[in-house]
Amino acid sequence: MDIKQLKFLIALDETRHFGRAAARCHVTQPTLSMRLRNLEEELELPLVNRGQRFEGFTAPGERVLAWARSVLAAYDGLHAEAAACRGHLVGTLRLGVVPLSSFDPLPMLQRLHQQHPNLRFELSSLSSEQILEQLGSNRLDIGVSYLEQLDSERFESLTLSETHMGLLFDQRHFEFGEQALSWETLTELPLGLLTSGMHFRQSIDHNFHSRGLNPKPLLQTDAVHQLVQAVHGGMCCAIMPLEGGLDALTEHLRLQPIEQASTLAPLGLIMRRSAPRSALAEACFALYQQSMADS
Known part of the structure; x- marks a missing residue:
């Protein structure tokens, strides 16, 4: 067994296709298939369900895949740690x-x-949820996520500034003056919102419902770029982070403050506590702490 075999296994999981996995690993498809069969023979386990194409992993394959990710993360972390000890950072954050x-x-x-x-x-x-899961399994070094119900025994965090909300609109189609907008005013507008279940949408719903308001959005989507495109086309307005910089995307977009509008939970910079912990994540934490001390 060697690191390349584990990389082939992970590439197959991420691409779900033998040819694309081989291309990602810069080998031929027969080479990738042969090396994976060698791994199966060594472990005496079937790892991959094969038909005319990739059909997923076996139950043992899923368990081996989890270990492969941990081993590869430790391997990459070892190189990053050695470089950090020499005063350098290498690898991929x-x-x-x-x-x-x-x-x-x-x-x-x-x-x-x-x-x-x-x-x-x-x-x-x-x-x-994905950020915490991938931090826990060493597929991420660091995350920017909400700190609501964060398991402080598993994760270390630095609280970021509070997220305030504003109304994103295209000034060629809407005009609101200079005053902050009320939530009551927003119910009268054609609104585009993220789909329910997303954390930012939950904060929006809370702000409406706590005031006894029930908006009927014109558009709902789980893709931020589609929401911005709809705003730019004049189809709707959208509730967005006030400090997110989206109004700088084109000369026509504007962000208008909304009265008493913030998310339910603060954002934080998050990394795992347990070893092996990424030297790159620690460098991010140190850099952010230094920037806060300098500001």
Whole structure:
């Protein structure tokens, strides 16, 4: 067994296709298939359900896959840790961020890249549940998520600034003056909202329902870019993070403050407590703490 076999296994899980997994790993498909069969023979277990195409993992395969992720994370972490001990950061920092986060991670990543040019980044938009699950399984180094009911025994966190809400609109189609908008006013507008169940939408619903209001959104979607496109086309207005910078995407978009509008729970920068813990995550925490001390 070697690291490459485990990488092949993980690539197959992420692509769900033998050919794409082989291309990702820069090998031929027969080579990938042969190495995976060698792994099965060594473990004396069937790992992959094969037909004319990939049909998923066997039950033992799913369990081996979880171990493969842990082993590969430890392998990558060992190299990152050794480099950190030499005063350098190398590897790929994997960051997960909840949709419509008011925290912009790019300045932090830019500073890390300036200090450590060999560092690379993977940035994913994930739900709160996905972020915690992937932090726990070492598929993420760090997360930006809501701190509501966070298990402080498993995760360490730094609280970010409170997320306030504003109304995103296209000034070619709507005009609201200079005053902050009331929630009552919003019920009279064609609204586009994220689908129910998403944390930001739960905060929106709470703000409406706690005032006895029942809006009827014109559009609901789980894709932020589609929501912004609908606003830009004049189809609707959308409740978004006030500090999210979405109004800078085009010259026509504006964000109007909403009275007494904030999310139910604060955002936080989160990493796992238990070993193996990413040296890259620790560097992010230290950089953010330093930036707060300097501001």
